[in-house]
Amino acid sequence: MKTKVYIDGEAGTTGLQIRSRLAGRSDLDVFSLPEAVRKNGQRRAEAINSADVVILCLPDDAAREAVSFIANPAVRVIDASSAHRVTPDWVYGFAELSPDQSRKIATARFVSNPGCYPTGALAIVKPLIACKLVPSVYPFCIHAVSGYSGAGSQMIDQYENPENSAYTKTPIIGYGLSLEHKHIKEIECHAELARRPIFLPMIGRYRQGILMYVGIHLSALPDAVSVQQVHRTLEGYYDGHQHVSVTPLGDLRAPDNLDAESMNGNDGIRLHVFGNDEYRQCVVAAVYDNLGKGASGAAVQNLDLMISGS
Template sequence: MPTPLVFIDGDQGTTGLQIHARLGHRPDLRLLSLPEAERKDPQRRAEALNSCDIAILCLPDAAAREAVAALRNPAVRVIDASSAHRTDPQWVYGLPELGAAQSQRIAQAQRVSNPGCYPTGAIALLQPLVQAGLLPDDYPVVIHAVSGYSGGGRAAVQAHEAPGPDQTPPAFQLYGLQLAHKHPPEIQLHAGLQHRPLFVPAYGHYRQGIVLTVPLHLRLLAPGVTAGHLHAALQAHYANATEVELMPLADSAQTATLDPQALNGSNRLRLGAFENPAHGQVLLCAVFDNLGKGASGAAVQNLDLMLGHAAPDRLVA
């Protein structure tokens, strides 16, 4: 069997560079790259797209749609890291941990849409609880999340790492204040919610890593549900998930802080549930690398499924 040829369209962007770093030394595939002078040439890009086995699109939404439209070779399979197709029913959602059969769907798919960084954590926390009937699907979900500035792309990296003489990068920056961020429809659909969640994102003055939290009032859940029930449902759902770890409830009780950078460089996703029984409140949390499980690591995980094998976690220096 010929060695699969993989073309990363947009390999000079933040996600593309990380994917290239994860795949560059692997003997089980070949990487197709275009010279710098040809990267924006529509004809050369179309030729590359149609000559590869699997294309990974690391492009803005509009450019990703154009790339898909340029495909003429029906044998080419696609992983789209943009948000262009994440709610499209003709694309398989690239979160293997979504359910028992999702890995198989990804493995057999022609078109896979990589999840967004924030939705990865939110859906991983919410979907198993909705599915188990512990979290009502009409719950008024509120999601708070803080990411490293690399989540803002090249412009944000430049502003934080090489600011101009009169620029001072903010230590903390809340954004999406018009509540029109592109991620809520993705979260709503794949978490199985009836209503659009309220999503409050922010950037911190560090390069990468996410802490995402979802506060819950026990009085609004199914009768008798406790943090223990929520934790047990997550534990059952992720029992065989190689990239997800669940903090024991006992550890949560002893944990005072969460470090958003704790899993940087990996494809790991750490989930937890914090509780205050006296107040009837639970805080669900997710920690992961926005450039790892939130982007490039997830793309490589999906690529490995499409190639017919699951590769071990690969750390990026």
Template sequence: MSYKIYVDGQEGTTGLQILDYLSKRTDLQLLKIDSDKRKDISARKELLNDADLAFLCLPDAAAVEAVSLIDNKHTKVIDASTAHRTNRNWVYGLPELGNGQRERIAASTRVANPGCHATGFILLINPLLKMSILPKDYPVSCTSITGYSGGGRKLIAKYQHSEDSQNMGSPKPYGLKLQHKHLPEMTAVSGLDFPPVFLPVVSNYYKGMAVSIPLAADRLSRKTSVKDIQKIMSDFYADEKYVNVMPYEDDSLLEDGSYLNVEACNDTNNVDIFVFGHEEQILLVARFDNLGKGASGAAVQNMNLMLGLEESLGL
């Protein structure tokens, strides 16, 4: 059986990446829209309703509008925007959450694809919350460094082609009002009592990211060593194809035994989880491709589940 797939917003960064994944598939029929009709509501509505599954790679308001254009019960939707990530009528598209999340995605017709920063944050913190090692009222802080492709076409152009490109060399913290758009899903999906203090950083390379969470050992719910944390993470994700928990204190995993290469998972759907630290302090790090597991790779993974296909097909 050939499934009809439509990408609404197929000329954006995520949309193009999804099309790149899907164009190699023989089990899918890609529905295309002429460039001059990209904003033609009638043309988009026809394709949205003709599709077995539609990806929405649009700004939030446009994604909400796109959903309203679907007037049948068979078109499944994966929304890559932030519009529906905390909507209880939508399923959060992170199969690795456990507790039947993979099955919920497979049974759903409406799935919200996670944000890139939120993906790393939730994968790091979820096992410790589930095991009641991290209190829900813990004052969590998080830093996430990512390549400039995470900012979409405008930021890519600024880094690659503008007169300002020569001044874009150093890492640039942003979201300094501490109200980043991923915070609602980071809080809601993790189940924390309070939003984390979250600092995103964009740097002068195309893609690849590392999300890090520091923890004070004496603030955990019970005495837990760094090695214990690594084993808990390893056991939690033991059956997950795309989450790799790295061995503790293996310097061969670092460049020159000291540096973490944030681009090492690029062009994959993988997430590498590291646990660093000592008796008093612990550092959790998730490394992945912001355009892979952080966006289009996750979307294709969710599509496979929703269509009843092998989860890793095309990835």
């Protein structure tokens, strides 16, 4: 029997990407509401309660409303909004977060898809904390630049529509300088940090792709840690995982050019470790598609886990 999947908010950027990824799947019955009634509460409630799995691609308040519509105890939910990412009774949908996370997702009724930026931050920071290489009180500073599609349809229009009064050709825009970006709490919670990290996001004038850096002063750690240990820890943590890869360490002195768009169209995330032993400094970089592992790709990965049950 096919699994019935309803995407609430399928006309948005994330919804369209999920729909595209699910096209042609013979094991799924992905159904839609006619465009004229997609915002009708009663029709949405009927669709939600008739599905096996509902994927919410909505603003936070609308996602909470959709959950309130659920009357059928058999309905399972993947929420791509940020409404439930730190809610205790929702399972966090980053399958590689811990050794048993994929099992938790597979058996969960409610799964919250990670944010695009937290995906990279947690991929780097979580293993270092979990393996006790870096203490939870370490003052992490996380810097990332994303393609403008990560900010949704309004921002896409600002960059792609010359008729838009807010149209911009600015190459890079920095924001979040109040240090209150909504993703900080998500990173802090799921990395189990004891000190709030600084997060410095930027938007670049390209459509999609994220390049993220996390710098670590090895000299500030309580125990002697080498760049090689950082690399081995990440490599070991993700051994056997299809969607997270760690590149070979190589020559630590050699400069490297990282392309934020190099993982576009791929649903994985690639980590790089760089360092300078003389100065006792290390940088871990993450490259991934904000519409792939950072959003729609992760949702499909979670859907597959929930369908398979393992």
